[in-house]
Amino acid sequence: MTVRVGVIGAGWIGRDHIRRLTEIVTGAQVTAVTDIDAARAEVAAARVGARVCADGGELIAANDVDAVVVTSWGPTHAEHVLTAIAAGKPVFCEKPLATTAEDCLRIVEAEMTHGRRLVQVGFMRRYDQGYxxxxxxxxxxxxxxxxxVHCAHRNPTVPESYHSDMAALDSAVHEIDVLRWLLDDEIVSAQVVTPRSTSKRFAHLKDPQIMLFETAKGVRIDLEMFVNCQYGYDIQCETVGEEGLVRLPDPAAVGVRTAGQHSTVVLTDWVGRFVDAFDTEFREWIANLAAGVEPTGPSAWDGYAATVISNATVEARQSGRIVATDMKPRPAFYGGTA
Amino acid sequence: MTVRVGVIGAGWIGRDHIRRLTEIVTGAQVTAVTDIDAARAEVAAARVGARVCADGGELIAANDVDAVVVTSWGPTHAEHVLTAIAAGKPVFCEKPLATTAEDCLRIVEAEMTHGRRLVQVGFMRRYDQGYxxxxxxxxxxxxxxxxxVHCAHRNPTVPESYHSDMAALDSAVHEIDVLRWLLDDEIVSAQVVTPRSTSKRFAHLKDPQIMLFETAKGVRIDLEMFVNCQYGYDIQCETVGEEGLVRLPDPAAVGVRTAGQHSTVVLTDWVGRFVDAFDTEFREWIANLAAGVEPTGPSAWDGYAATVISNATVEARQSGRIVATDMKPRPAFYGGTA
Amino acid sequence: MTVRVGVIGAGWIGRDHIRRLTEIVTGAQVTAVTDIDAARAEVAAARVGARVCADGGELIAANDVDAVVVTSWGPTHAEHVLTAIAAGKPVFCEKPLATTAEDCLRIVEAEMTHGRRLVQVGFMRRYDQGYxxxxxxxxxxxxxxxxxVHCAHRNPTVPESYHSDMAALDSAVHEIDVLRWLLDDEIVSAQVVTPRSTSKRFAHLKDPQIMLFETAKGVRIDLEMFVNCQYGYDIQCETVGEEGLVRLPDPAAVGVRTAGQHSTVVLTDWVGRFVDAFDTEFREWIANLAAGVEPTGPSAWDGYAATVISNATVEARQSGRIVATDMKPRPAFYGGTA
Amino acid sequence: MTVRVGVIGAGWIGRDHIRRLTEIVTGAQVTAVTDIDAARAEVAAARVGARVCADGGELIAANDVDAVVVTSWGPTHAEHVLTAIAAGKPVFCEKPLATTAEDCLRIVEAEMTHGRRLVQVGFMRRYDQGYxxxxxxxxxxxxxxxxxVHCAHRNPTVPESYHSDMAALDSAVHEIDVLRWLLDDEIVSAQVVTPRSTSKRFAHLKDPQIMLFETAKGVRIDLEMFVNCQYGYDIQCETVGEEGLVRLPDPAAVGVRTAGQHSTVVLTDWVGRFVDAFDTEFREWIANLAAGVEPTGPSAWDGYAATVISNATVEARQSGRIVATDMKPRPAFYGGTA
Known part of the structure; x- marks a missing residue:
C-alpha cells in the first residue's frame, strides 16, 4: 500500500522532503502540495506529478492525502498540525512543533483527546547512526x-538574518531533543554564558554561546553553539558516565597525506552530515504508517519540551540568569520518562 | 515509470536484492522470480507479490519483465546473461559474469553485436563512499x-567448503575490479606468496595469501587476502602516489573509553560494511534504466577482465610463478582504458 | 659546570625529582636532602650520595647547594621559598607556591626586591609536547x-582523603596555569556547577565538577574535573578560535584489533602521561641555571595567580555563585600579560 | 661512576651522539674524539672538553676511554670494532657492523673468543616506544x-648520491633488524619488485621498491621502501597474527581544524621520529656499562644477520629472483632464536 502524502510548504526543506518521499523512500507518493507562494507550489508539485491545493485546510481534507508533512513557516505549524489532528490524519511537522509552549500544549491535548498518536516532530538526529x-x-x-555531556554544534556561517535567539530556537533545539532521548531524562534548567563574539560576523549576533543544561537526574550538559566557526559543519557529542565515556565519531572520510600534513575533509554542509538520518527518519515514518502503527519518532510531547527548553534558553541568555524550565508533568499517554 | 524486474536465483543474495528493489530502491518492482528450487522461488516471490517463472528463459521472455537480475549459481550466469542479451533486455549479473574467460568473451561479443550496453556486473565496491x-x-x-597500492581483505571466518582458489575467485575479485577502476589501469600479471596458514582453520586451506599484481602503467599492488582472521571484517586500501597517499577510512563508529581502553567496534559482517554500496548500486542501475540510458556500472568487459585476472591469480598460486594475464585488446565499444 | 641541588621534602614527588636530577638530567647533582621525617631523608640521600640537612634553613644556607627544590608539604612552601630568596638562591617550588594569596604576594615582593627572578613554580604542563x-x-x-576552550581532567580514582576543594586546589590548578600561558590571558572569574556525584566513590566528595572560567579577553573555558572516572587518566584540551580549532592529541599507542574491537590503551597513571614534561621541565631549569640566566618557566607571579584563581574556584563551588578573582595588577617585573 | 667514551667519527651522527652523551645521557662523558678530518674532530671535541686522538687505534687504546662509539664511514667499522674487541673494550657501532658478511663473522668470532659480549650495533628502532x-x-x-607483517618506510627525499642498493643497505636494514627482533624469527629469503619509479627524482634510482621477506617460521613481510615520497618521513608497521593485529601509531600531534580540513602534521625529519629512541638506546647502553653487565641491545650477530639479509635484498633486486639468505647457524653464545 502506497502512503499518499500532502506537503504544506514548498520552501527548501519542503522540496527536499518531496524529493526524498519520491526518490528515496519506497511506499510513499506525494499527491498534493500547497504553499503560500502558489507558483512555488506549482513547480514543486509538477516535478513529481502532484496537484496543488489552495491552502493547508484543503490539502489536509483531501481524499487523496493519507498523511501530512508540515514544512511551512514556523509560526503556522500549530494551526496545520491541529487541523490534521482534527481530521484524524497523521502529521509529520518539521521543528518547531509550535513557537509557544501554549500552542504545543494545545496540540498535545488535541492528540490525547483523539486518543492515539498522530504527530511526529522532525528531529532527525535520533535517526543518525552515531547517536x-x-x-x-x-x-x-x-x-x-x-x-x-559535552556537545559542540558548529556551522561554518549563517546569514545576517540569523539573530542571537536563533542559536537556541533553531540550532540548539536539535541537541535539546536528542539529549533528552539519549539520556531518557528531562532538562530542568538552562544557563547561557557568552564569550566575546567572533569578529568574523555581525555586530548584532552573540556567537558563540555556551549553553549549560541540567537534567532531572542531575546530569550536566555543556553545549558550544557556534554558528560562524568558519571551518566547517561540525557536530560533537561526548557522554561521560560513572565508568567510562562514549563519543560521537566524525563522518568517515579518506585520509590524505601530502606536503607534511595528514588531512581529512570536515564537512561544510549540514545536509551532508545528516542526509542519512533524514532518509531513515522518513523511511521509518512511512513504514509505520504503512503498517498502521503509531509513529515511533519524536512525539508532540517532545515538541512541547523542546519549545519550552529552547525558550528558557533564550530567556537565560537575555537575563544572564539560570532559568528553570516550567514544564507540565509528562502525561502517561506519552510513555517513557523524557 | 516503474522498472519491472525479474530475478533469477532466490538464494541469500537474490532474496536480499529482491528486498532492496522492493523496500529501498524507488522506481522498481520485482514482478517475477525463478529458482532451481521452486519452493524457494515461491516464498521469495510471495513476499513481494511477484509471480514465479519456471526457469530463466521463461522469466527473461516475460512481458512484465523489463530488466533481469541474475543471482543464480555462478556457472549458470553466462547462459542467463546471453539469453537476456538475445532478448534485448538489460541484465544485472552478480559476479562472476562467467566462470571462464571464453564465456565472458561470448557475452562481450553478443553485447557488441547488440550494439548497446545491456550488461552490468555486480561489483558493488565502486559504489562505496570511501572508494x-x-x-x-x-x-x-x-x-x-x-x-x-596496499590492500587487505579480511573476513572473520569462512565455512569449510571454502577452498584455496576461492580466495582469488570469490574474494580478491572485488579488489581486482575496484583497483582497475580506481587506477584506470589494467592488471597484467599476478603472483601469490603464502605465509604459513593460520592454525585456526582447515588443513586444506591456504590462508592468508599475499597477492601481488602489476599494472600496465607499472603500479604494484599487494593484497593480503585473509578469510579467517577471526577478529572482524576489515577492508583496507591505501594508494601511494608520487606526491602523497590516500587511505580508505574505517567505518565511522562511536569511540568508547572504559577500563583503560579506548575502543571502537570492528564490523564482523561484510553485509554491514557494504550495505550502502549495494543500495547505491541498485539505485543507480534502476535510475539509468528509468532514464533510458546505458548502464554506467561495471561492464561485461570488466566482468571479463576480472575473470581473466582472478583465474591468473589462481594459476599463480598453484604454480608458484608470476603469471601474465592473457587479455584481449580492449574494444573501443567499452571506452576508457581499464 | 654541575648545578648542586638541595631538595626539601623527600616524599614521593621529592624522591622522583631526586631520581630525575640524578639519572635523567645532565649537569645537575643532588648534594643535600632534608625532610621532616629524618629517616626518609636519609634513605633518599643515601641512594644518590647526598648528605642530609637538619632542616630547610640549613639546606638553603649550605655552601654545596646552588639551587633549591621545594617538594615539602604545601603549607611549608612559602617559608622555604622566602628563605631561598633571602639567600639569593634559585628555587624550584612544586605547586602550590603558597596556599594563600597573601603568602604568594610576599614571595612576589621579596623576589622583586631581590631584583631578579629566582623562583620557578612546578607547573609541568607547559613542558608537554602537546600543549x-x-x-x-x-x-x-x-x-x-x-x-x-574545552578541557577535561580525569583521574581513575583518588584516595578517600581527597576532598571537594582539592578538585580546584590540587587538580584544576594545572589547567588554570597552562590555560593562562596558552592563551596569554588572565582568568577573571570562576563558576562551578556540579552534576550528581558518581556513586563509585565517597559520599563526602563532589565529583565530577564542571568549572567555568572567563578571561580578561572574554574567552570562556569549561573544565570537567572528574577524579574518579574509573577508566583512566585522561587529559583533553581543545581551543576554539575565530577560524578553527586545535586539539590536544591522545598519547601515541599501538592500535590492536581483536575480537571485533579496535583498541588502544588509555593511560591509568598520570606519571606516565607527563613524565616527558617533568624531564623537560627540569632539564630546562638546570640548563638556565647553568647558563646563568633567569628561569623561563612559571614565575612567582604565575604561582600567585594560580593560587588566587583556584581559591576563587573553591569559593565559587561552596557559594554556588560566580566569583570574580581579586588579583593585583601584574607588575612589569614579570613581563607578558598573563 | 662516569663512563668515559671515545668517539671515532665526528660527522653528523657522531656529533649528535657526542651531544647526546654530554647533554642527555647522565653517567657518561666524552673524553676523546677522532676523525679522518682532524679539524672536524677538533671542533667536536672542543665543544665538550674532550681531547683529539690521532686515529682509532690511539683512541681505543687510551687509558681515559672506557668504551668506544664507532660512527665513522661504514667500510671502516669492522677494523675499529675488531680493535676494540682486541682491547677488551665495549664498543657501540653504528650500522652497518661491517659491509660484508665475512667481516661481520670475523667480529662475531673475535667476540666469542673474548668470551663475553662487547659489541652493540646501532639499530635504534628497538628502543622506540611504538615498536x-x-x-x-x-x-x-x-x-x-x-x-x-606490512611495513612502509618513507623519506621525503634523498640526495642524488643515494643509489638503488642503498634502499636495502642503508634504509630497509632498519626494518630487517627490528622485524627479526619483533618476531623473534630469522629472515630466510628476499624478493624485490619495482613499480615504475617516481618521476620526481633521479633517473638512476629505483624508487619505490617493494621488498618481500620470508622468515624461518613462515611469516611473510612486505616493505614499501620509498625514499622520495615527498610528503614526509613516515614509518608504518602492522603485524597480523592468527587472532588479531597490532599497528604502530603515528607520532602524537595536535589536530587542527581550519578551512574544511582536519589535519595533523606528518614529520618530515627522521631525527624527530626517532630522537627518543636514540636517547633511550644510549641511556640503556651507558646504564649497562655502568652496571658492569653485558650490552642488551642488538648484538654482533644481529649486525651479521642484517648485513647478510640486506646484501641478499640487493642481489634479489639486481637479479629479479627470490634469493635465499645464506646464514651460518646461530651460535648458542648469542642466545635466543633470531
Whole structure:
C-alpha cells in the first residue's frame, strides 16, 4: 500500500522532503502540495506529478492525502498540525512543533483527546547512526550512569538574518531533543554564558554561546553553539558516565597525506552530515504508517519540551540568569520518562 | 515509470536484492522470480507479490519483465546473461559474469553485436563512499601518479567448503575490479606468496595469501587476502602516489573509553560494511534504466577482465610463478582504458 | 659546570625529582636532602650520595647547594621559598607556591626586591609536547583569536582523603596555569556547577565538577574535573578560535584489533602521561641555571595567580555563585600579560 | 661512576651522539674524539672538553676511554670494532657492523673468543616506544602467532648520491633488524619488485621498491621502501597474527581544524621520529656499562644477520629472483632464536 502524502510548504526543506518521499523512500507518493507562494507550489508539485491545493485546510481534507508533512513557516505549524489532528490524519511537522509552549500544549491535548498518536516532530538526529550507537552504549550500561555531556554544534556561517535567539530556537533545539532521548531524562534548567563574539560576523549576533543544561537526574550538559566557526559543519557529542565515556565519531572520510600534513575533509554542509538520518527518519515514518502503527519518532510531547527548553534558553541568555524550565508533568499517554 | 524486474536465483543474495528493489530502491518492482528450487522461488516471490517463472528463459521472455537480475549459481550466469542479451533486455549479473574467460568473451561479443550496453556486473565496491572519495583524490592529481597500492581483505571466518582458489575467485575479485577502476589501469600479471596458514582453520586451506599484481602503467599492488582472521571484517586500501597517499577510512563508529581502553567496534559482517554500496548500486542501475540510458556500472568487459585476472591469480598460486594475464585488446565499444 | 641541588621534602614527588636530577638530567647533582621525617631523608640521600640537612634553613644556607627544590608539604612552601630568596638562591617550588594569596604576594615582593627572578613554580604542563604544539598553533594565528576552550581532567580514582576543594586546589590548578600561558590571558572569574556525584566513590566528595572560567579577553573555558572516572587518566584540551580549532592529541599507542574491537590503551597513571614534561621541565631549569640566566618557566607571579584563581574556584563551588578573582595588577617585573 | 667514551667519527651522527652523551645521557662523558678530518674532530671535541686522538687505534687504546662509539664511514667499522674487541673494550657501532658478511663473522668470532659480549650495533628502532609496545602485544599472545607483517618506510627525499642498493643497505636494514627482533624469527629469503619509479627524482634510482621477506617460521613481510615520497618521513608497521593485529601509531600531534580540513602534521625529519629512541638506546647502553653487565641491545650477530639479509635484498633486486639468505647457524653464545 502506497502512503499518499500532502506537503504544506514548498520552501527548501519542503522540496527536499518531496524529493526524498519520491526518490528515496519506497511506499510513499506525494499527491498534493500547497504553499503560500502558489507558483512555488506549482513547480514543486509538477516535478513529481502532484496537484496543488489552495491552502493547508484543503490539502489536509483531501481524499487523496493519507498523511501530512508540515514544512511551512514556523509560526503556522500549530494551526496545520491541529487541523490534521482534527481530521484524524497523521502529521509529520518539521521543528518547531509550535513557537509557544501554549500552542504545543494545545496540540498535545488535541492528540490525547483523539486518543492515539498522530504527530511526529522532525528531529532527525535520533535517526543518525552515531547517536543511535551512542544510545546503545549508554543503554547497555557499559559506561555506567551518565553524569556529564559535552556537545559542540558548529556551522561554518549563517546569514545576517540569523539573530542571537536563533542559536537556541533553531540550532540548539536539535541537541535539546536528542539529549533528552539519549539520556531518557528531562532538562530542568538552562544557563547561557557568552564569550566575546567572533569578529568574523555581525555586530548584532552573540556567537558563540555556551549553553549549560541540567537534567532531572542531575546530569550536566555543556553545549558550544557556534554558528560562524568558519571551518566547517561540525557536530560533537561526548557522554561521560560513572565508568567510562562514549563519543560521537566524525563522518568517515579518506585520509590524505601530502606536503607534511595528514588531512581529512570536515564537512561544510549540514545536509551532508545528516542526509542519512533524514532518509531513515522518513523511511521509518512511512513504514509505520504503512503498517498502521503509531509513529515511533519524536512525539508532540517532545515538541512541547523542546519549545519550552529552547525558550528558557533564550530567556537565560537575555537575563544572564539560570532559568528553570516550567514544564507540565509528562502525561502517561506519552510513555517513557523524557 | 516503474522498472519491472525479474530475478533469477532466490538464494541469500537474490532474496536480499529482491528486498532492496522492493523496500529501498524507488522506481522498481520485482514482478517475477525463478529458482532451481521452486519452493524457494515461491516464498521469495510471495513476499513481494511477484509471480514465479519456471526457469530463466521463461522469466527473461516475460512481458512484465523489463530488466533481469541474475543471482543464480555462478556457472549458470553466462547462459542467463546471453539469453537476456538475445532478448534485448538489460541484465544485472552478480559476479562472476562467467566462470571462464571464453564465456565472458561470448557475452562481450553478443553485447557488441547488440550494439548497446545491456550488461552490468555486480561489483558493488565502486559504489562505496570511501572508494569513491579515494578515486576523487586520485583523479584530482593531489597525490600525483599512483605507484603502489596496499590492500587487505579480511573476513572473520569462512565455512569449510571454502577452498584455496576461492580466495582469488570469490574474494580478491572485488579488489581486482575496484583497483582497475580506481587506477584506470589494467592488471597484467599476478603472483601469490603464502605465509604459513593460520592454525585456526582447515588443513586444506591456504590462508592468508599475499597477492601481488602489476599494472600496465607499472603500479604494484599487494593484497593480503585473509578469510579467517577471526577478529572482524576489515577492508583496507591505501594508494601511494608520487606526491602523497590516500587511505580508505574505517567505518565511522562511536569511540568508547572504559577500563583503560579506548575502543571502537570492528564490523564482523561484510553485509554491514557494504550495505550502502549495494543500495547505491541498485539505485543507480534502476535510475539509468528509468532514464533510458546505458548502464554506467561495471561492464561485461570488466566482468571479463576480472575473470581473466582472478583465474591468473589462481594459476599463480598453484604454480608458484608470476603469471601474465592473457587479455584481449580492449574494444573501443567499452571506452576508457581499464 | 654541575648545578648542586638541595631538595626539601623527600616524599614521593621529592624522591622522583631526586631520581630525575640524578639519572635523567645532565649537569645537575643532588648534594643535600632534608625532610621532616629524618629517616626518609636519609634513605633518599643515601641512594644518590647526598648528605642530609637538619632542616630547610640549613639546606638553603649550605655552601654545596646552588639551587633549591621545594617538594615539602604545601603549607611549608612559602617559608622555604622566602628563605631561598633571602639567600639569593634559585628555587624550584612544586605547586602550590603558597596556599594563600597573601603568602604568594610576599614571595612576589621579596623576589622583586631581590631584583631578579629566582623562583620557578612546578607547573609541568607547559613542558608537554602537546600543549607546546597547541601554543604554537594558537600563536601562529592559524585558528584566529581564541574564543572558547574545552578541557577535561580525569583521574581513575583518588584516595578517600581527597576532598571537594582539592578538585580546584590540587587538580584544576594545572589547567588554570597552562590555560593562562596558552592563551596569554588572565582568568577573571570562576563558576562551578556540579552534576550528581558518581556513586563509585565517597559520599563526602563532589565529583565530577564542571568549572567555568572567563578571561580578561572574554574567552570562556569549561573544565570537567572528574577524579574518579574509573577508566583512566585522561587529559583533553581543545581551543576554539575565530577560524578553527586545535586539539590536544591522545598519547601515541599501538592500535590492536581483536575480537571485533579496535583498541588502544588509555593511560591509568598520570606519571606516565607527563613524565616527558617533568624531564623537560627540569632539564630546562638546570640548563638556565647553568647558563646563568633567569628561569623561563612559571614565575612567582604565575604561582600567585594560580593560587588566587583556584581559591576563587573553591569559593565559587561552596557559594554556588560566580566569583570574580581579586588579583593585583601584574607588575612589569614579570613581563607578558598573563 | 662516569663512563668515559671515545668517539671515532665526528660527522653528523657522531656529533649528535657526542651531544647526546654530554647533554642527555647522565653517567657518561666524552673524553676523546677522532676523525679522518682532524679539524672536524677538533671542533667536536672542543665543544665538550674532550681531547683529539690521532686515529682509532690511539683512541681505543687510551687509558681515559672506557668504551668506544664507532660512527665513522661504514667500510671502516669492522677494523675499529675488531680493535676494540682486541682491547677488551665495549664498543657501540653504528650500522652497518661491517659491509660484508665475512667481516661481520670475523667480529662475531673475535667476540666469542673474548668470551663475553662487547659489541652493540646501532639499530635504534628497538628502543622506540611504538615498536616496544608492539613487541609486548605480540609476546603477550593477544594477536596469536604472527603470519604477515606490512611495513612502509618513507623519506621525503634523498640526495642524488643515494643509489638503488642503498634502499636495502642503508634504509630497509632498519626494518630487517627490528622485524627479526619483533618476531623473534630469522629472515630466510628476499624478493624485490619495482613499480615504475617516481618521476620526481633521479633517473638512476629505483624508487619505490617493494621488498618481500620470508622468515624461518613462515611469516611473510612486505616493505614499501620509498625514499622520495615527498610528503614526509613516515614509518608504518602492522603485524597480523592468527587472532588479531597490532599497528604502530603515528607520532602524537595536535589536530587542527581550519578551512574544511582536519589535519595533523606528518614529520618530515627522521631525527624527530626517532630522537627518543636514540636517547633511550644510549641511556640503556651507558646504564649497562655502568652496571658492569653485558650490552642488551642488538648484538654482533644481529649486525651479521642484517648485513647478510640486506646484501641478499640487493642481489634479489639486481637479479629479479627470490634469493635465499645464506646464514651460518646461530651460535648458542648469542642466545635466543633470531
Amino acid at each position: 543511535r550507537q551512542m544510545k546503545q552504549v549508554i543503554d547497555s550500561g557499559r559506561i555506567g550512569e551518565p553524569l556529564v | 569513491r572519495q579515494m578515486k576523487q583524490v586520485i583523479d584530482s592529481g593531489r597525490i600525483g601518479e599512483p605507484l603502489v | 607546546r604544539q597547541m601554543k604554537q598553533v594558537i600563536d601562529s594565528g592559524r585558528i584566529g583569536e581564541p574564543l572558547v | 616496544r609496545q608492539m613487541k609486548q602485544v605480540i609476546d603477550s599472545g593477544r594477536i596469536g602467532e604472527p603470519l604477515v
